[in-house]
Amino acid sequence: MGEVFIPLGGAGGKSRGSVATLDGNTPFANRGATLSLPLPAGTYKKSLTTPSTSYGDGKNAEVTLSKELLKKMALNAFGIASITNFSLSMFAHKQVRLTWANPSQGLWSGTHFVFKYDSMPTSITDGFMQVDSADVYYTTTALQERQLYVRAYNYVTTNEGRWYDSGNVSSAIQVTGISGSVTFGAGAGTWTVPANVRRVRYILVGRGGDGGWGNYYVPGGGGGGGYFTTGYMDVTPGQNIPWVIPTVKEQSTSFNGVVANAGHMPAQAGFSRGDNGHTAGGGDGGSGGGAWGGTPGTNGNDGVGATNQVNIGSRRDKEYVWLYGCTPGIGQHSPTTGFNGVLYSSGGYAGSKGSRAQGAPGTNGLGNGGNGASHGGIGIGLDGGNGGTGCIYIAWGSAMNDGS
Numbered sequence: 001m002g003e004v005f006i007p008l009g010g011a012g013g014k015s016r017g018s019v020a021t022l023d024g025n026t027p028f029a030n031r032g033a034t035l036s037l038p039l040p041a042g043t044y045k046k047s048l049t050t051p052s053t054s055y056g057d058g059k060n061a062e063v064t065l066s067k068e069l070l071k072k073m074a075l076n077a078f079g080i081a082s083i084t085n086f087s088l089s090m091f092a093h094k095q096v097r098l099t100w101a102n103p104s105q106g107l108w109s110g111t112h113f114v115f116k117y118d119s120m121p122t123s124i125t126d127g128f129m130q131v132d133s134a135d136v137y138y139t140t141t142a143l144q145e146r147q148l149y150v151r152a153y154n155y156v157t158t159n160e161g162r163w164y165d166s167g168n169v170s171s172a173i174q175v176t177g178i179s180g181s182v183t184f185g186a187g188a189g190t191w192t193v194p195a196n197v198r199r200v201r202y203i204l205v206g207r208g209g210d211g212g213w214g215n216y217y218v219p220g221g222g223g224g225g226g227y228f229t230t231g232y233m234d235v236t237p238g239q240n241i242p243w244v245i246p247t248v249k250e251q252s253t254s255f256n257g258v259v260a261n262a263g264h265m266p267a268q269a270g271f272s273r274g275d276n277g278h279t280a281g282g283g284d285g286g287s288g289g290g291a292w293g294g295t296p297g298t299n300g301n302d303g304v305g306a307t308n309q310v311n312i313g314s315r316r317d318k319e320y321v322w323l324y325g326c327t328p329g330i331g332q333h334s335p336t337t338g339f340n341g342v343l344y345s346s347g348g349y350a351g352s353k354g355s356r357a358q359g360a361p362g363t364n365g366l367g368n369g370g371n372g373a374s375h376g377g378i379g380i381g382l383d384g385g386n387g388g389t390g391c392i393y394i395a396w397g398s399a400m401n402d403g404s
Contacts, residue, residue, distance in 0.1 A: 224285020
């Protein structure tokens with residue numbers, strides 16, 4: 001620590017001692033308008049190291065004060081202004097908000113906050129985190145679910161660095177998680193964001209496509225699974241968010257402007273002869289529907305395989321006819337398994353040849369494609385199964401399964 005020299009006046013011929021050095025441990029008294037400190041006992045002589053003629057008679061002795069002592073005296077006399085109304089509160093999942101009021105007058109440059117688990121900090125470095133602020137609030141990132149202690153050290157900035165107060169302001173709080181989830185099925189409504197929830201993770205699944213109908217010896221293909229989308233959204237506690245999950249085909253699931261489209265029914269195609277049509281291919285969607293003779297896609301993949309011809313007529317005069325457009329459905333080529341571990345948006349199965357039956361519906365709430373109708377005769381067959389309705393899944397806190 002540097003030193004400051006102060007001359008001591010006196011009569012010229014008097015015996016004077018050598019330099020008096022007062023370090024940071026020297027006691028002093030604050031008397032209001034003045035500060036008093038003792039000098040070491042002894043006699044004093046004229047200073048030979050730094051004689052001065054600009055003050056007194058030029059025969060002055062001197063006192064050396066450490067800057068640490070001057071600092072203590074200045075802080076004792078004038079003090080550092082302090083923040084007030086300091087408090088901690090839960091802001092979001094494992095996040096704490098600090099709020100306070102800054103001083104309106106006095107010596108103050110900012111506040112140094114020290115964070116520590118399980119016990120109160122005892123110094124400006126005794127903690128796992130330190131934050132400096134001249135604002136009126138601070139929000140932490142995600143913390144551990146433990147007892148949190150925060151001490152506030154007010155400071156002034158000088159050309160010798162910062163001067164801190166003794167940290168008389170502090171507070172504590174138990175850090176808690178704010179977790180949960182909600183699932184919506186077919187319908188429409190408004191979701192109100194719970195208290196202290198500021199970020200959610202969502203899954204949206206569109207309605208599955210209907211299965212294809214049977215016709216002219218050809219069964220229907222499977223409908224495509226509903227399209228799948230997932231992501232994060234910043235929200236505000238108490239915010240009302242509209243949502244829609246349709247039961248009508250080709251309509252989209254929506255949540256606060258985010259959309260998941262419906263999967264598609266197999267497209268109508270034709271034969272190599274005649275005017276008859278068929279829907280034996282797979283519908284496109286989140287996962288592709290299965291074409292006749294193939295299998296549907298799952299987890300965002302295309303359907304696989306297809307039959308390209310059909311034999312028609314009686315046992316004695318069978319004829320093979322080519323099928324145009326009998327191709328498997330195309331998936332979205334990104335996974336349709338949610339962060340909750342549920343597999344959504346699977347494609348529907350094609351019907352079979354040799355029987356006559358309506359296709360089974362896709363699973364509601366998962367957005368699966370409907371199965372195609374089974375058909376084996378020359379006439380018009382039955383319809384395919386309806387696509388399953390989609391869903392919306394919303395999670396916050398630890399339920400987001402991302403380590404939050």
